[in-house]
Amino acid sequence: MRGNLVTGILLLIFSVVFWFGADAIPKSRLSGSVGADGLPKMLAIALAVLSAGLIAQTLLTMKAAVQTAGADLNARAEQRALYLRAFGMIAIGAGYLVLVPYLGYILTIALLLLTVALYNGKRPSVGLFLFAALGSVFFYVLFVQVLAVPLPAGFWPRLIG
Amino acid sequence: MEGLFYAWQAVTSMPVLLAAIGGVTWGILGGALPGISPSIAMALLLPFTYNLPPLVAVVLLASVYVGAEYGGSIPAILIRTPGTNSAAATVIDGYEMQLQGRGGEALGLSLVGGTIGGLFGLILLSTLTEPLASLALYFTPPAYFALGILGISIIGSLSEGALLKGLIAGVIGMMIATVGTDPISGVSRFTFGKPELLEGIHFILVMLGIFAVAELMAQAGEDRWTEGSQPKASNARLKLPSLATLWRLRTAQAIGCVLGAIEGAIPGGGGSVAAFLSYNEARRWSKEPEKFGKGSEEGVIAPETANNVVSATAIVPTLSFGIPGSNSTAILLGGFLIHGLQPGPLLFTTNPEIVYGLFGGLFTANIMMFLLGIVILGPCIWLVKRPKPYLMAAIFGLVVSGVYSIDHSLFDLAVVLMAGLVGFVMRKLGFPTLPLILGLVLGYMIESNYRRSLLITNGDHIVFLQDGVSLGLLLCAALIIGFSALREIRRLREPLVLPEAPDQGSKSGPASISS
Incomplete structure (x- = not known):
């Protein structure tokens, strides 16, 4: 209220x-x-x-x-923790937004997949890293190669020359 | 005859066929994932419809809606977790059948019931919407303005126990719609010098934020949805019902068809209300009511027929008046607007090929749902068994990548994240989000017709009361808000039950339930 x-x-x-x-x-x-x-x-x-x-x-x-009022302080604290967890998803999205122009799409989307899965309770494992790597390749092929969306390339083109 | 020609053209067109197949597949997979509602599955596809031909785009979105209504029943039957809200009623008997080793039969009933419901709804959609097209002759700019106001009033007032919040959400949606270049004078408003805002805030971005990002936020703190609930492989083979079984279940199907038709056409009714009503009525009319809750076939087919009827009849108010009654149809409306099509009475005369083509596309989608429903079960079960963190990561990846494909702008992604934040806060504070979406989508139509009307009369607002249609619609809006306000006041006067402190509560006198 x-x-x-x-x-x-x-x-x-x-x-x-x-x-x-x-x-x-x-x-x-x-x-x-x-x-x-x-x-x-x-x-x-x-x-x-x-x-x-x-x-x-x-x-x-x-x-x-x-x-x-004040009947259940524990529930309120729990609720607050849930809200903070939810806001964390926006923070991850904001991190993607800041990094993608510099790191490029393929690396940043891999980091996003990795971070979101970790943040939502997945423990670090080979499977998780494989998921992030293969997922980023899948997204790259789908958006950049198939749909021809010019997603930010980042520093990679400069590095290659 | 002209309508049939357009519908046939759509049915035989390869791009429309592919859109129907793709949409239904995506819809079934999305619907099967608990937490992905039909509207989220549609919102995720919205950016991809940008570069598609208009008919292909709207058929794709409508097919997702059709597929998602069936997809929701798969985890409801197999793991007792409804994939969509409207599949909640299916859990009761569907999961019981699964426990009895009859999960395949339940899936078959759901698929056949859904297909029959979808086709019945389509017949209603195509017969009900056409007569409404004749109203186009009576619609002037004041009437269009009043129609927009009525739409927001209906949706705002439907928010049970939150009339003020619903109306506030509608007003905020219209405020967002005023950002950008003024449609009449070309003056820029609320752009803060940002060139990205000159064209306004696109409703796709707000929809993606409010539906998809807010849902991801809400689920970030929840438990895993599939842990410890693996479907038994032996029971997960679909078994279609025989014609004799379908004949035996005809009453339950008829109930689903009738209630689905009524609820679908009423704004805010929705698939879940229709499904639960049908379940109850099927039990009341059943010769074996004692079987309900213990694995009754009627208990599965009635709600599943109803929610697929809704997926077609819910499009009636959207196509006839341009007023969507649910989140899914709001996104479908967005699909029309992206391509410069304004659903409403005029659409039948200006773009009949789109309207009748959509009917043809929906027919294909329902047939495809039946065919794909048989083969897609395996991938659905595989997907449902994936850990939630992977699914959330994949959906977030799809959102951030899809947004960029609209305008190739990172600013858009910032808007989506902001909209997600707003959507999440609104949910937590009990504000309905549909009025905001509707205000945003209808904002341009309302403002341009308001200004046009006043240009004709040199600023005299009496024009809205002189026009008969406008007056009637505005009166309806006032009556709807008035009745909702009365209901709310009555509710506020009801005594509050305070479970934490019953003694004190009884001494406190009249109070209300907090929202």
Whole structure:
């Protein structure tokens, strides 16, 4: 419930920021009676009203159900650990994003396969490394050779000459 | 006759045939993997449809949907783990049959029931959508604007116990749709000087993030899904039911067909609701209700028929009004929009070859599902037995590589990861994601028609109330939101049951269940 309240407040702040962002959109003679800022401003107002409603609804609910607060601290800690694990997947994706222009697709995708499998509980083994190596070759053949997607080559072409 | 010609052309076209085979194969394999819903299987293919001809692309996506509905029943029967939500009802009797050494029979019933359901749904789809095409004549820009608003209102209001959250998600989706170049004046909005944002945030990226990446995040902390649940090889050989058996099970199939048709056409109904309703009704109408839960054949064929009927009838509102009622049909809508096709009343007159070609493609997909279902069981079992970390790594690899193939841009991958993060947080906070997708997909249509309407009347909003269709649709939207709000208020007034502190709870007076 506290999550709902925080979300409601953040959304309310976001709606205000969005309204000012919409207000800063340059005016154009081609826009007609409603400018490019017309719908964004309406949406900002709609979001503000709805998030105010969410805050009010949550406050009413919290008032009545306050007894349960703090009932299960262990469950909350477990939940937090699960969230952190989930965010780790995004961190791995971000790592791929940073490395791929430098290391090239084939090496980075191998690292991604290896890291995701390790992160999700697979123990290091020959099979795991084989999976990463063969997987990267499979993805390379599929995307670069078959589908002709120009995925980043990284430093390899410079190294070869 | 013209429709039949287009459908026949699609059935006999090699690219469409290959799309149907590829889509059904991918769908069965994806559906068989617990955690990969039909929508995720479709979202993963979405980037690859970019360079395909429009008909081939939509047939491919629709075939994935068809295949995934059957694929979900394979692990449900063999390892008591439904591959998709709609296969959950199949677990009850399907797994019992597997324990009795009749797993092959259960798989056969699921396959034949699914094929019959899919073909029945296709007949309904092709007969129901065509009359709706005549509505095109009554649709003006204000009516299109109102239609978009109605769509978001319906989907937002369907979020049980979370009306405000559903509507907020819809508004945020429309906000994301405003990023990029303004459709009327050409002014750039919310681009922060980034040239990558000038064309806006593509809904494919948001769909991939919200469906695929958020699912990977959610599963990152969960237990392995296949450990200790290996299917018995002896029971995993598919056995098709005889005609006499099918005749004996006709009532259960008819129930599946009727309920699947109704639930599919209702936005938000979905395969799982249809499957459970059909299971219950099949038990109620059965001559042997005592067998349910103990390996009843009717308990397998009724839900499996229903969820495949849904895979066809769920396309009715998408094709007729451009309003998808589920995640899978939202992705199918995305497949249309990628190729500049706007599903809705006009599509029948502007692109009849696509609509009827899709019907032909779906016919091929259902036949292919039956044929492939017999031979693909082995690879499915092999795939289901793979360790979860390998599957997650392979899916993540497919996402990061597939995203790059859209625009050859790493910025897109950053957007996908961001959307995944947003999707995960939304799930955890109880925000439905479908309204956001719908807001994003319909945002352009809503804004352009809103602005066009006001250009005609020089800014007078009365135009939305003067147009009869627009007025009717807006009234429907208001009524739907109003009724949902009333239901929510009533729910808030119900006394709260507090299991942790029952005594205190009884003293606290009226309260509500927290969302």
